[in-house]
Amino acid sequence: MRLIGFLLLLATAIQAQNFELRVEAKTVIPGKKIYLEYINELGKLIKVDSASPSAQRKVTFKGKVKDQGAFYLVNFFDTPKPQKVLVILEGGETVDIVADGMNDEDGKSAFAMKGDYPNVKFMLELMAISKEMEAKVRKWNQEIQVDPKQEKRIQAEFTQAQAASTGKIKALIPQMGSHLVALWATNFLPAEKEMASLEEIANRLNQARPNHPQVKQFVANLKRLGGVNEGSMAPEINLATPEGPSLALSSLRGKYVLIDFWASWCGPCRRENPNVVKTYANYKDKGFEIYGVSLDQNREAWLKAIETDKLVWKHVSDLQYWSSAGAQAYQVNSIPQTFLLDPTGRIIAKGLRGAALDQYLAKLFETK
Incomplete structure (x- = not known):
């Protein structure tokens, strides 16, 4: 019984490291594949799997998650300007993605993602906050084109809305715990104003995942961020x-x-x-x-x-x-x-x- 119990625990642990991505493309390119790409700590994209869509325009990716949690991109057909969908996996997930499969003439595309997991939930919430702000900016740009005299009012509204958007994001971060989506959320926080929040995220993730490559890179970069200070000579580019x-x-x-x-x-x-x-x-x-x-x-x-x-x-x-x-x-x-x-x-x-x-x-x- 002890051996059986151990084997059951081992099987459960292995299963918890696995993931399943069920992907559907509304539009497909005949003869082209859909790829799964892993993003390493230096931002390099590494293709880890590929599959040709079925007659129902679907593919399924299964595997063991890298680094006990990693960032992946679903790359639709690897065209010069492919639609790519980010998904954050930590093991044990089954995630459904339905995407356009191609960008329109303006390089835009849409997707829907389902999965009752913190990384999916919070990623979608962050994207919703960002899209809400984008819609406001488009409206303000149209107003300025019609009546440039409104620029001062619109600038004030923009500053207020930007602060509100940052506030919403900061309110979500404590709920993210040590999930990797917290690391992704740092892209929505301006370092010059939110260093305290970034350091809080770094400390939390460093305690929970001290050997994770993405976390180590983030912590190291954050420590060095203060090195390019006011008063110092600008490094050459x-x-x-x-x-x-x-x-x-x-x-x-x-x-x-x-x-x-x-x-x-x-x-x-x-x-x-x-x-x-x-x-x-x-x-x-x-x-x-x-x-x-x-x-x-x-x-x-x-x-x-x-x-x-x-x-x-x-x-x-x-x-x-x-x-x-x-x-x-x-x-x-x-x-x-x-x-x-x-x-x-x-x-x-x-x-x-x-x-x-x-x-x-x-x-x-x-x-x-």
Whole structure:
């Protein structure tokens, strides 16, 4: 009986490490497969499984979860611009995903996910909060186009709504415990304002998962984040521009330079871009420049976002996602993130966005 009991416990433990993803694509590409990709601690994507859709446009992925909990992407057909759906697995889950299978002309797509598990539940709640804010921003942008005089009112409403959105996210984080979705939630918290919350998450996850590769990377990055301080000389960045040749940050000495870390896939970044566009227009002729460092992986998505959002300043990227040399040099673990440099290349401010950036520059150039 003791041996049988031990074997039953062992079988239960093994089962708890397994997962099952049941995926349905509303649209399929004949002859193409759906892939399951694992995201390692450096942000690299590693294909771990693939399957051709059935006649019912469905595939099932089964396996043992990596690292006792990991981030995965369901990659629909691995096209140049594939629809990808994030899923966080810790073992024991059966998750259902129904997705469009392809992006529309604007690069957008939708999906539905079901599974009574904390990572699924909280991920969907975070996405709902983000989409609510995105809808408000679209409405405000339309209002400004119709009546530019409403800009001051809309900026105030935006600041208030952004604070409310951050508040909702912070309220959810304690409920997430040590589940990996708490690590994903840090992408929605601006490091310059929410360092205490980020440190709380890091401490909790480090105690529960001290050897987890994603947690170790996050904790290490957070510890080093304070290393790029106001008053220190800005580390060099020298990456490729959209045109091909590289552009060194140091080549912009003589101007006040805002290093803007962003990405086409980052909702908060895209929502912030209209504010940055206006700020740049106001100060570009007074000795102000922007050096945009993209954490994109897809070159076409990066270039389209620059064109769509009318970002007419300097841009660079090595298309290495979170492994970007620029992000590593500045210990950037959440975006958008900014660093303002004086004409000598010294960091004089961090985390300036929206009205705060405009007000800082207004005061700065008043004294010139």
